[in-house]
Amino acid sequence: MASAPRLEIRDLWFDYEADTPVLRGVSLTIEPGEFVAVIGQNGSGKTTLVKHFNGLLRPHRGQVLLDHEDILHHSVGALARRVGYVFQNPDHQIFGATTHEEIAFGPVNFDLPEDEVEARTVDALESFRLTEYADVQPAMLGFGLRRKVSIAAVYAMQTPILILDEPTTGLDWKSTSELMQLIGELNRQGRTIILITHDMRVVAEYVPRCMVIRKGEVLIHDSTREVFRQAELLESTHIQVPQISQLGRRMVTLGLQDGILTVPEFCDAYNDLMSGT
Amino acid sequence: MPVVVDLYLHRQSWFHRADPRVKLLFVAASLVLLLVFKNIFIMLAALILLHLLHLSAHMPGEKFLFIWRTLLPVGIVMTVLWTLFYPTGNPILEFWVIKITPYAMVEGAVLGLRIMAMAFVVFAWLYSTDQPSLVRSLVKLKVPYEWGLVLALALRYIPTFQGMYEIISDAQQARGLDYSDATGYKRVRAMMPIFIAMIISSLRASDQLAKSLESRAFGAHGIRRTYIHDIHYRAADYFYTIILLLVVAVAIYMRIAYNFGIHPIRLL
Numbered sequence: 001m002a003s004a005p006r007l008e009i010r011d012l013w014f015d016y017e018a019d020t021p022v023l024r025g026v027s028l029t030i031e032p033g034e035f036v037a038v039i040g041q042n043g044s045g046k047t048t049l050v051k052h053f054n055g056l057l058r059p060h061r062g063q064v065l066l067d068h069e070d071i072l073h074h075s076v077g078a079l080a081r082r083v084g085y086v087f088q089n090p091d092h093q094i095f096g097a098t099t100h101e102e103i104a105f106g107p108v109n110f111d112l113p114e115d116e117v118e119a120r121t122v123d124a125l126e127s128f129r130l131t132e133y134a135d136v137q138p139a140m141l142g143f144g145l146r147r148k149v150s151i152a153a154v155y156a157m158q159t160p161i162l163i164l165d166e167p168t169t170g171l172d173w174k175s176t177s178e179l180m181q182l183i184g185e186l187n188r189q190g191r192t193i194i195l196i197t198h199d200m201r202v203v204a205e206y207v208p209r210c211m212v213i214r215k216g217e218v219l220i221h222d223s224t225r226e227v228f229r230q231a232e233l234l235e236s237t238h239i240q241v242p243q244i245s246q247l248g249r250r251m252v253t254l255g256l257q258d259g260i261l262t263v264p265e266f267c268d269a270y271n272d273l274m275s276g277t
Numbered sequence: 278m279p280v281v282v283d284l285y286l287h288r289q290s291w292f293h294r295a296d297p298r299v300k301l302l303f304v305a306a307s308l309v310l311l312l313v314f315k316n317i318f319i320m321l322a323a324l325i326l327l328h329l330l331h332l333s334a335h336m337p338g339e340k341f342l343f344i345w346r347t348l349l350p351v352g353i354v355m356t357v358l359w360t361l362f363y364p365t366g367n368p369i370l371e372f373w374v375i376k377i378t379p380y381a382m383v384e385g386a387v388l389g390l391r392i393m394a395m396a397f398v399v400f401a402w403l404y405s406t407d408q409p410s411l412v413r414s415l416v417k418l419k420v421p422y423e424w425g426l427v428l429a430l431a432l433r434y435i436p437t438f439q440g441m442y443e444i445i446s447d448a449q450q451a452r453g454l455d456y457s458d459a460t461g462y463k464r465v466r467a468m469m470p471i472f473i474a475m476i477i478s479s480l481r482a483s484d485q486l487a488k489s490l491e492s493r494a495f496g497a498h499g500i501r502r503t504y505i506h507d508i509h510y511r512a513a514d515y516f517y518t519i520i521l522l523l524v525v526a527v528a529i530y531m532r533i534a535y536n537f538g539i540h541p542i543r544l545l
Contacts, residue, residue: 077455085451093448095473109453
């Protein structure tokens with residue numbers, strides 16, 4: 001896998017209907033290897049924004065740069081080598097006669113040698129625990145498994161940037177946890193991960209950085225801890241931080257350490273508070 | 278992104294206010310009249326009247342242009358083909374096996390104008406009738422409600438499926454599918470991942486819709502459904518109906534009794 005490129009957006013404007021801009025002059029930089037959650041209320045422009053990262057949408061004004069190169073003249077198919085995109089609904093991509101074929105589709109499109117395609121497909125099947133379903137028609141699988149197949153199919157493309165649009169919707173916590181650990185591992189291998197989600201618990205537990213979108217603008221782009229500290233700002237976008245973070249915030253006046261994200265962090269901070277350290 | 282294929286234009290006009298059944302009768306009567314006559318002057322008069330109808334129904338100029346742009350090539354092709362392949366009378370030009378006669382040219386022009394006029398009739402109906410009214414008119418005319426609903430759902434799902442096609446196409450391109458350079462059979466083959474995903478998604482959507490309708494008591498046995506909205510004939514609608522029927526009756530009588538309008542150029 002090539003090292004992740006730097007993704008830069010400069011003054012991006014976009015609208016679906018004239019005079020109602022969905023994105024209003026967005027500028028941001030996602031560094032190579034960054035793991036960032038894109039959050040914001042429905043209709044804030046999250047999906048519209050990330051669809052510019054692989055050329056699915058083209059800006060009406062502004063630039064999208066991968067390693068300082070404007071992607072304007074690159075096709076989506078060509079950009080797919082560098083930017084993988086998992087769609088919100090797995091049924092929008094599943095068509096293969098078998099799960100194996102479905103996962104191999106991306107690598108085949110890259111014109112890779114047969115043994116390389118096979119190696120990537122087997123790796124994806126194993127990583128997502130889908131080996132037993134390799135010869136099954138993926139459209140006939142349950143929703144959770146179809147979701148896994150759709151992610152495994154993009155995973156097999158081994159793109160240095162991976163975008164996932166609400167990948168945990170409809171998954172139970174165990175599947176969510178397994179998936180997020182796997183995504184975390186991909187990030188540790190050097191891939192840039194961009195995750196759209198409404199699940200703040202997922203963000204708090206697994207995603208180190210956060211970008212809040214409000215009405216087509218980037219409100220804040222910082223570490224998750226720093227973003228979750230800005231309770232008033234988040235409220236304006238109707239985002240509620242996890243309850244453990246809310247509880248932690250209320251106990252700051254009692255001396256508890258600020259910026260709690262998870263239950264283990266809360267327990268440690270509470271222990272510290274009780275023991276007076 | 279919403280995709281709008283509904284042709285209805287909300288306007289305040291006598292034609293919009295007319296009962297949708299009157300408009301259905303208007304379509305049927307106009308099509309019969311256009312098919313009964315073969316005279317170029319009648320076709321031209323019909324086209325002018327239809328333009329006046331569109332104007333009185335406050336249709337915007339861009340809609341006129343849309344109909345002309347869409348149908349004019351078809352009209353021209355029909356005129357030319359008829360002129361080339363159905364020669365009648367003395368030719369004014371002859372080359373190889375092709376004979377051009379003035380009579381065939383006028384006949385061809387009548388066909389072309391007829392297509393245009395028919396298009397204006399159908400568009401007048403679709404521009405002025407929203408989908409619920411369209412379905413209600415059919416149900417009122419004793420078409421079973423289920424059939425009406427099927428039509429309403431089919432119309433309702435056109436933009437949904439169009440949107441679905443765009444998303445699926447995006448999803449497959451994002452996995453490296455590139456069919457931009459392919460043509461013909463190769464292009465169709467390359468697009469198979471889109472078509473198959475479309476079929477699977479459509480089947481899933483229709484199954485879910487059927488279950489959701491059923492779970493809201495649609496088609497429950499032994500229960501007569503009621504309707505929130507109903508349509509009623511007003512005095513004006515009776516007037517329009519009588520006028521339409523009279524025009525059709527007189528026109529057909531003239532056609533049969535006096536051979537009115539069957540010659541491409543002469544009226545009688």
